[in-house]
Amino acid sequence: MxxxxxxxxxxxxxxxxxxxxxxxxxxxxxxxxxxxxxxxxxxxxxxxxxxxxxxxxxxxxxxxxxxxxxxxxxxxxxxxxxxxxxxxxxxxxxxxxxxxxxxxxxxxxxxxxxxxxxxxxxxxxxxxxxxxxxxxxxxxxxxxxxxxxxxxxxxxxxxxxxxxxxxxxxxxxxxxxxxxKIRSNVLLLAKIAKAENLFLREQYVQAERLALDILPQINNLSLINEGATVNDKITLLLLISKIYEKQKQFKKAQKYVLMARAAQLNIEERIESYGSLADLYGETNEFHKAMAYKDSVLLATDSLYAIKNMALFKSEKVKFQIQNYQNELLESKKLLKQEKQFFYTLIFSVILIMGFLLWIYKNNSLKHKQRKRIVELELAKEKSDHLLIEEKHREKVAMELLEKERLKNELDIKNRELTAKAMYLASRNELIEEVVQSLSINTQITTNTPLKNQVNDLKKHLKKDTQWDSFFVHFEELNQGFLDRLRSQHPKLTPNDIRFLTFLYMNLSNKEIASLLNITPESCRKRKERISKKMNVPEGLPLHAYLSAI
Incomplete structure (x- = not known):
């Protein structure tokens, strides 16, 4: 098989x-x-x-x-x-x-x-x-x-x-x-291999069941190359025959071998079928048929040897023809090599001539280039003088920009100092507020009138802090014109609104502003929304960004 x-x-x-x-x-x-x-x-x-x-x-x-x-x-x-x-x-x-x-x-x-x-x-x-x-x-x-x-x-x-x-x-x-599963022909061949494996393990019943189940599938398979289907079918039929032979069911075995032989087109496959039929007919005492198939084995073997010898003769003939072709190809390569050498010699000569002509051309054009160079140098001097003037102008502009940058940096430093002072005041007020709240809930203080009056004084101090006046004066000095522009563009703003916007302009957080104004962060957020509406700030534009553009 x-x-x-x-x-x-x-x-x-x-x-x-x-x-x-x-x-x-x-x-x-x-x-x-x-x-x-x-x-x-x-x-x-x-x-x-x-x-x-x-x-x-x-x-x-x-x-x-x-x-x-x-x-x-x-x-x-x-x-x-x-x-x-x-x-x-x-x-x-x-x-x-x-x-x-x-x-x-x-x-x-x-x-x-x-x-x-x-x-x-x-x-x-x-x-x-x-x-x-x-x-x-x-x-x-x-x-x-x-x-x-x-x-x-x-x-x-x-x-x-x-x-x-x-x-x-x-x-x-x-x-x-x-x-x-998607390759039907290969899947069937896998099942044939499985059936053959069961047969070699002498599990004849399981092998027979699987092989007989595969046979109609191969008969109905039309999606693959027909030759491959026939080969698989022959393999399966011979396997089924061997299964029945091992089970001593010689008539069934003969039936499937004959079916395989009918599908076989080449002599090599038929030799195996003839041998199987000779053995099977010998088992059923049909000796004349057994001898006939033995003779068929010999005839088929001789024919196969003749075919192989003829094939080898053709192969040797092909090798001889190929050798001739390769010899011709070698001669062709030699001729091509000679042509290439001639071609390279011709190219080298052309290059020499072109090089000589190029040298003459360069020699004649050298004087023209020298005269042109003198003119270019004169033009370059004029251009250099013009560039020098432009360079001096750019240096003057750069110095002005540096001066502006210096002033801006000084302003930034002072603003940072002012912000630090505001943060200090916010931190101090927050600490005082925490002390006041702590004292307010103390039952001993609520019953002690002098101490209670002192706590109230602390609360008033949170609302009136004289240091804030100097803070805003300092802010106005550093950010000259900001408060005037703000009041001019938004005359409806109250002093408290302006004070709140000043802290926001300094980029303080809601918590920090709330601490400075002695209010809750939630109140700070609501005041921010109210002032934005009063100033008609476009929706989606942060209030701090709007203030920075004033």
Whole structure:
């Protein structure tokens, strides 16, 4: 039973052309040539395909177009694979692998490793096939592509089934089944691998149930390549036949082998079917049919050897033609090299002549440049004098600005001192207010008239503080004209309003202003809103910003 049906499908899928964005006309031509080679490959015209692909590969490598070079090289290997020349296929796959490692990425490396695994399967070297498929699987894991992980996991499981490592195979099958739901064909192949695993574990009833459940699904599957469906169906039919053979149900086993043989188109697959039929007819004592199928095995084997020999002859013929082509290409390169040397000599001569003419031109124009330089120096002197005058004017303006800045800084320093004094007064008043409140709630003081009178004096002191008069005089000296402008623009403001606005202009907080005026912060906030409405301050504009603009 072939264990790599889907692995072969993957290799065939890799021959379809990449959709490459051509960087220029030459690159686009190479892409078209690769597509033509792939078309010949799909039509089994291997010689034409290889000729086109090798020429495209050489051009791509020469121009360092590595994606195109990789695509051409891996398809050359596929040509040789389909011509049964596995050695030559392996050689080109290794070249493609080298390009992928040096210049491309993990996706290309993974595709080549998978194809190499298929070659090992064809050569019956299952340990090497396992190693290659496992490497492709690990790269798919790194790329975190669930579809590819599941697909390569099934390839690996099929090889492990064949090698008898059933527990490992089951692990990869169970991992792949949940992530292959959108790929109907691969999911069915995973189920076939599962049925084969059950069969190899001698769990014939479960294997039979699963295999018979899969068969109608394969018959109804029309969304994938028909060849892949047929291959999967043949694999499943042969598996069902072996299950019935192990259960001694030889007639049923014969039925499914005959169904498989009817669907098989190539001789290699029929050899296995003929061998199974010979054994089954021997079990039912139908020796004449058994002998007939034994003869069919021999005839099919001879035919297969003849086909392989013819394929190898064609392969050698292709190699000879390619060698001739490479020799012609080498001669063409030599001729091109000679043409390039002539071209470089011609360019060098032209450069020498142009250099001599340029020297004459420069010599003649040097005197003109000197005269022009004298005129430029005279103009530069006049410009320099003009710039000197402008520089003196800018220095004068700068000095005026510096003086203004100095005065502004002095004003800022005095304002900061005034603000500090206001903060001190606010802090002192707040402390006095706290003392008054503390004394007011003391029952001993409320009953002591002299002490009560002193507390009332403190309260009056909070309302009348002579130091405030000097504070506002100092404020008016520092901010000359502010209060006059404020009264002129808003004549309806009361002295208390102006006093409140003075504190706000100094950027004091509500709490600080409340402490200075001996009121609550809430009263301070309400007074601020009332004064804003009285002054018709635009809605959304802070009162402090409005005052700063006056």
């Amino acid at each position: 072939r264990i790599h049906t889907y692995a072969i499908l993957l290799l065939l899928l890799s021959i379809f052309p990449l959709k490459l964005l051509a960087q220029n006309n030459a690159q686009s031509s190479v892409v078209d040539q690769i597509n033509l080679g792939v078309k010949y490959l799909s039509e089994k015209e291997y010689i034409k395909s290889i000729e086109e692909l090798i020429e495209a590969k050489e051009i791509a490598l020469r121009n360092e177009w590595y994606a195109q070079a990789f695509n051409a090289t891996i398809n050359i290997g596929t040509n040789y694979f389909l011509m049964l020349d596995y050695g030559e296929a392996f050689r080109y796959y290794l070249k493609a692998y080298e390009i992928a490692i040096k210049h491309l990425g993990k996706s290309q490396e993974m595709a080549v490793v998978n194809n190499i695994g298929i070659l090992y399967v064809e050569e019956k070297d299952l340990p090497k096939a396992k190693e290659s498929f496992f490497k492709a699987y690990e790269i798919a894991k790194d790329l975190d592509d669930n579809e590819i992980i599941g697909t390569y996991g099934i390839n690996l499981a099929l090889v492990l089934n064949k090698m008898g490592e059933l527990d490992q195979a089951e692990k990869y099958i169970e991992e792949a089944l949940p992530i292959l």
